[in-house]
Amino acid sequence: MNGNIMTITALFAMALQPMAAEAASASGFPDGTPPAAMAVAPAEMREHSFIVLAQNQNQNQNENQSGNANQNENQNQNQNQNQNQNQNQNQGGTSSDGSPAALSSATSEALKKPSHACFYEAPSFKGARFCVEPGQQRTTLSAGWNDRISSIEIVGKVRVTVCTNTGLSGTCEVYGASVEALPAAMDNSVSSWKAQ
Numbered sequence: 588m589n590g591n592i593m594t595i596t597a598l599f600a601m602a603l604q605p606m607a608a609e610a611a612s613a614s615g616f617p618d619g620t621p622p623a624a625m626a627v628a629p630a631e632m633r634e635h636s637f638i639v640l641a642q643n644q645n646q647n648q649n650e651n652q653s654g655n656a657n658q659n660e661n662q663n664q665n666q667n668q669n670q671n672q673n674q675n676q677n678q679g680g681t682s683s684d685g686s687p688a689a690l691s692s693a694t695s696e697a698l699k700k701p702s703h704a705c706f707y708e709a710p711s712f713k714g715a716r717f718c719v720e721p722g723q724q725r726t727t728l729s730a731g732w733n734d735r736i737s738s739i740e741i742v743g744k745v746r747v748t749v750c751t752n753t754g755l756s757g758t759c760e761v762y763g764a765s766v767e768a769l770p771a772a773m774d775n776s777v778s779s780w781k782a783q
Contacts, residue, residue, distance in 0.1 A: 687731070694718040702743030704782050706736045710768040713738075721745045724781035727753045736777040741765045748781045755779045 697703040697718035708714035717732065719725075721744075727733075739747055741764055751757035751773065760773055768774070 686729070690717040690732075693723075696720070700743075702745040704742070704745050704747045705740040706732070706777075706780070707738045707740065708735050710737050712740045712765075712767065719780075719782045721782050724755070724779075726755060726779050728778055728780070733778050734775050737769055737774050739766045739769070746783045748783070749773060749777045750779045751776045753778050755781055 694705070694717050697705075697720045700720045703718050703720050705712070705716045705718040707716045714737075728735075736749070739749070739762055741747065741762060746761055746763045748755065748759055748761045749769075750759040757778070758772055758776075760770075769777075
């Protein structure tokens with residue numbers, strides 16, 4: 588970097604010499620030699636150009652560092668979002684991602700257990716369903732099931748908590764027996780659940 592600055596400074600000084608000589612002859616100096624004040628001016632200009640060049644290099648370095656910091660921050664945010672999504676998918680032993688295939692697989696496994704609960708889209712245990720076993724929970728229902736549950740079938744010794752908001756919050760109800768039709772406050776309003 589110092590070599591570049593010295594090269595630029597030397598080039599700048601060489602470029603100024605003809606201008607200084609031209610200015611001296613235009614001013615009528617007999618031997619073409621400018622007075623001391625004019626001889627100093629190119630050196631002052633070189634010093635000034637050196638300072639400006641150094642400031643520009645510092646500014647470029649700061650911009651590069653700022654750009655790298657922003658890129659690192661974006662990468663960290665993406666990693667945190669991926670970790671949060673994985674935690675939501677796997678919370679409480681539920682590996683289902685909420686997709687139809689994953690829910691179908693989870694339902695098949697739950698139906699093999701003596702104790703399980705099934706959530707239905709229509710009253711009287713009709714329509715589409717998904718089933719879970721004790722120890723599972725979902726703090727955020729997928730878009731396909733959010734605010735869609737209308738009845739809950741309980742088999743064996745399992746209790747189900749259903750809530751109107753994500754994170755098992757809002758209005759919550761606990762059921763230890765089947766519910767053919769959820770009450771109006773819960774019908775098509777469930778956004779999270781837990782089976783115990």
